[in-house]
Amino acid sequence: MGFVVRRSSGIYAYERALRRAGFPLVAGADEAGRGACAGPLVAAAAILSDRRSGEIEGLRDSKLLSAAQRERCYDEVVAKAVAWSVVVVEAAECDRLGMHVANVQALRRALHRLDPAPDYALTDGFGVDGLGVPGLAVWKGDRVAACVAAASVLAKVTRDRIMADLHERWPEYDFATHKGYCTSLHQERLDRLGPCPEHRMRFDNVVRTVRVRAVG
Secondary structure (H helix, E strand, C coil), rough: CCCCCHHCCCCCHHHHHHCCCCCCCCEEEEEEEECCCEEEEEEEEEECCCHHHHHHCCCHHHHCCCCHHHHHHHHHHHHHEEEEEEEEEEEHHHHHHHHHHHHHHHHHHHHHHCCCCEEEEEEEECCCCCCCCCEEEEHHHHHHCHHHHHHHHHHHHHHHHHHHEEEEEEECCCCCHCCCCCCCCHHHHHHHHCCCCCCCCCCCCHHHHHHHHHHH
């Protein structure tokens, strides 16, 4: 199959082109938290409506939206999507599998959970095998394909809410501020306190902290 999608055609162009090619249900999948050293990895998938009334105003890559805009888009995706799903992979499981394997498995699980099942899958950045349907990895897919952007919003909002809950349990790490990513604030708390059960022990900065504290 071959088709051309111009970036100037807008964020819904991929879905329209694939529907014209005979794939009525186009799913997008993305993740949040892959680069964090604490907290879960969250993957999401979404199939958006092909109706104009089902379009989400202002939808784009979740990283380009404010927290309030993400919450609004999240609510609209949940209300208007044909299907959507979210998968949470805890930090310990990320350590057990390794981040790449954990990421691919989470995206695959999110896509498999969609009901109805998609006819075609778009994934952000790299391909996911074992889907049972054709798929395409789209570079910066959350910026050019609406269904991938919707998945990015679902994943980001879900993970931010989880990190806010973890902040209540482990307030000394200030998870609500840095969301588990490797910021200078997070590293200062990690160096001072050591890791908690929500930290990913495969990450170099976490391992280094453990080693320094052991020597000290």
